[in-house]
Amino acid sequence: MDRLSSVLSAFRPKATSVSNCLFLEFTSHLSLSSDSSYWLYMIEGELILNPKGSTKTDLTRGDGVWLASGLNLEVLLPKPSSHNKKKVEAKLFICEFDFGSKALNPLLDLAWQCVKVEQGDEISQALAPLNALLLSESLHPRCGSQVVVERLAEAYLVQLLRLFMQTKKIQFGLLAGLSNAKLARAIVAIHEHPNQAWQVASLAEQAGMSRSAFSGLFKITMGMTPMAYLASWRMRIAAQRIKQGDKSLAIISDELGYQSEAAFRRTFKKIMGVAPGAINRQT
Missing domain, CATH: 1.10.10.60 (Homeodomain-like)
Known part of the structure; x- marks a missing residue:
């Protein structure tokens, strides 16, 4: 059995929710379950994720971030400049994954692990074809899209974790050990x-x-x-x-x-x- 399959065969990820969220206020809140993992992807605009007691994460269009486990986040939009009065908004694509409870899954051991994937980097380029298909099915639903989106999201997560290991993106914890x-x-x-x-x-x-x-x-x-x-x-x-x-x-x-x-x-x-x-x- 390969490195990643040795974990995923015991703790198989299941996509429980795939949605997008539009932020219009300068300050909002996003509540994410601590028993789930998340993939967040910026469809439009830019924003800042501000977890209490941890480092802020800036996201612009095309950036994504994997959260090993969720928590309550403050979401901040950039202030419009004095010469540009256009209304500021941001659209965030959210995939929620059930890996089993936090007490059981070693991938959820770290209380807050945030791994950013910037637009155009090695991981982003490798994920681009699957990302385009996932967004297309989710944003423009067709017959059977719900099932297709869930399976695509699960495949996307496995590919994401595989690329984290290949590029040694994570320095601590189980994925780091497997890298x-x-x-x-x-x-x-x-x-x-x-x-x-x-x-x-x-x-x-x-x-x-x-x-x-x-x-x-x-x-x-x-x-x-x-x-x-x-x-x-x-x-x-x-x-x-x-x-x-x-x-x-x-x-x-x-x-x-x-x-x-x-x-x-x-x-x-x-x-x-x-x-x-x-x-x-x-x-």
Whole structure:
């Protein structure tokens, strides 16, 4: 399995909403769910996204931005110049994606991750044909457009994440780890074989690195140790299987490499914050 598919096969994105929003006021607000990821694209005009406590993002026509998870944003329009009294407005294209709950999906671990794609850069050029098709279907709906738009948006997101990895656009977190060829080999090994009795040494061997070099690079890039990521991935997979309700805890714990259900329960509560039986309420 390839690097990106090793994540998306477990946390498959689903387009839940594709729309466009027209901003006419100098100051507006845009409320985006923290349990969803977003692709925002400037169709017309320019604006500033101002998240509370974080860096502002300027967008002009043709720019886009991926938000790993949403939040409430202040939206600012530029003030008209003294010699140009034309009414200022901006139109923003918004794709919302469901990756599962924030508690389960490692792609949503960072509270605020904003990745801007400027018009004309390498990523924007690669996305141009699919972007044109997505906008055309969305802005000029035809028979079956809703289904077509949703599938195009999902394909667009996968291509976007792939290009982020190829260009090393993201420097921290899971996508950054998967962008590193050596770390990716160890991460994919965890994703594909979570039941294996991995140790730092065996994961470093997968990466083709020394134990110390691997541990240091992994923690700097992923924000946690290799063994912490292994435990986190196992518990997230376990939570999904519990939610599906088709297997007992004993079977799930065995499939994920735990020698006893009691050890599995302790690890689950430590990482997920709730007992396995409460996961449906927690998510």
